[in-house]
Amino acid sequence: MDKRLSNRKKRVPNFRLREAREQRGLAHKDVADFIGLPDSHTVGRWERGESFPQPHYRQKLTHLFGKSAEELGLVKARFDEHTQQPEAPPEPSESRQTPEYIWKIPHPFSSFIGREQDIVTVSSLLKRSSVHLLTLLGPGGVGKTRLSIQIANTMREHFIGGVCFVSLASIGDPMLVLPTIAQAFGMQESGSQSIIEQIKSVLRDTSFLLVLDNFEQVVTAAPLVEELLTACPGLKVLVTSRT
Template sequence: MGRTAAVTPATFTSFGALLRYLRLRLDMNQRDLAIAVGYSESQISRLEQNQRLPDPDTLLARFVPALELDEEPELVARLMELAHAARSRPARPPEPAAPPPEPAPAAPVFAPLPAPPNALFGREQEIAAVAGLLRRRDVRLVTLTGPGGIGKTRLALAVAAELRDEYAGRVAFVPLAAVSEPGLVPGALAQALGVEVGAGQSPEAALQQWLRDLRLLLVLDNFEQVAGAAPLISALLASAP
């Protein structure tokens, strides 16, 4: 009669292998774990392939609770031991990235995102959190709020750049600083996106028709000053896929 060896902490000789085992035993995919710990899905993938160095403090603060290890000190100890071992040697070079998918022939071509004046430092956690929300199937609208000057636009641009390939380049940035009335927002959106408004057609109807079969990440900057146009956004979300 055959026997199956029991899985113990010592079974695993690399951090990535143990992390993958702990994730799969909870029936989690990489996206589930990424959302739970505030990472991007690609960061989780690189950790499991031993291509990214694990951070011990983050493991204890986020990964241990997310992986339900609070009552399993032996697994926690082995996870931390392998994490420290991984940090003592160079990470494996990443595999060549697969080429991004070709955009659909009928899809419009969008202008490049505005170039930031300088590099963005220290916002990796916020970028991963917002990108994680936008990757969820049940989340279609994310609002960044806060006082002026704290970097909401800069963060939104960084998230848009992070997700650009996942949207096959269909990422649009629409500045609304020059729009003072909510009633002018439909026309401003149509103009910024290059949507043709037919004779006798309202800009809102033209936008709904244009967005109906298009998967798009739309960044609206300074929307707070035209918040009265919120019903328009609700209507566009209802008509878009």
């Protein structure tokens, strides 16, 4: 028998990994970027059963998708040549709603040098389970916005649900804060749910970083942010403000 044909028969496609990626709305390149993989084609080879991720990447994948190695089909025995035929992917459950990964951060037009320690300090605080709201205070022009963008980029792998930067610079009415967040999420209006309930439905069951820039202009909207934090245990909010 031709050796190449024999090798193809031994392949066991990883349906679980593919399903987890598709549920998040991620392309192979997105997954590769999130886990620090140089070649995005490798993700496709993992899904087709042509190769198997090293322990470092297996750990990254479980963190990204919030699933165990077994749930992602990352148990080495599945790829052994004696493994039986791969199981079919489970039927999707109508009751299980998995929001797509949200990644909306402005692209910086300049390099960022000299505030590495600030990035490390703030990132470490945001990783603490006891910290859900963190505010960067300072006068205008000191670089709070640029720092928050860099922190968001640095922490993209830490939040399974995503990271979103929302500028409030052009808003003076606190009642516009939630519609602005919903717009950043790409939400459509729904007559059956309020805006805050729609936002909660996206953030409730995942880990997410929401950056609210220039919050001093809408500070009376703080109770709305507090309501989101109460309803969504995996939500972290990074605020920049002059006061």
